Amino acid sequence: AAGTGEFEAGISKNGQTREHALLAFTLGVKQLIVGVNKMDSTEPPYSESRFEEIKKEVSSYIKKIGYNPAAVAFVPISGWHGDNMLEQSTKMPWFKGWQIERKEGKAEGKCLIEALDAILPPARPTDKALRLP
Template sequence: LGVRQLIVGVNKMDSSEPPYSEARYEEIKKEVSSYIKKIGYNPATVAFVPISGWHGDNMLEPSTNMPWFKGWKVERKEGNAEGKTLIDALDAILPPSRPTEKPLRLPLQDVYKIGGIGTVPVGRVETGILKPGMVVTFAPANITTEVKSVEMHHE
């Protein structure tokens, strides 16, 4: 699937025995770390965050219910990151680079014929760049046309 970055939210920490148990968090972290290592990820690049979605612990603000949790750290060649909450981990995700140097690939989702405007193909640019004025060919029909305009959803 091309997933390069992971965050593990250890949820329901309020339901552990005893509630907010550091031992239970460490047990889950160890088990999940060994699994993600088996499938090819480096656990040092994964943020593990103990949370309680029901109570909001460590979601947006550091929780007072888990004083033992000092925060998460991830190591990566683009620069290390650290934080205390799930939102911090989400904010630390690096956006993937778009393959703009590759040839244009735009799988069509639909085609609309709009009076006064013309034929409007709808899809998502997966690779390459699409600009007004470009001449493009649609396969397999081998129809060549000029791009008059490009719009993003509701923009």
């Protein structure tokens, strides 16, 4: 969340943002989208500098875990107002869109739904033996 103090709490030593990123990587999640929510609560509202600050810090942390930040879509959103959820918001003209580079190729878009659509389905090893726990 981009609100004042909310991001700092999440990225702190025992914060939930750190915990969720580490859990995702540990559980084998290969593709990641970072939706920076509550952009309407920044000071000033829809602040580009706040988004860039959060993007920089989260990129640094996920790189330490093992993710490639170039393969992660960062999307500034406001879920409450629906900004950048299904279509590009006019309230964030500074946001030109997200781009990701991965070995399967490049992808780009302007909103969260496009980032979700860019997630590639995992390969199913149907030629291998079935394993049950």
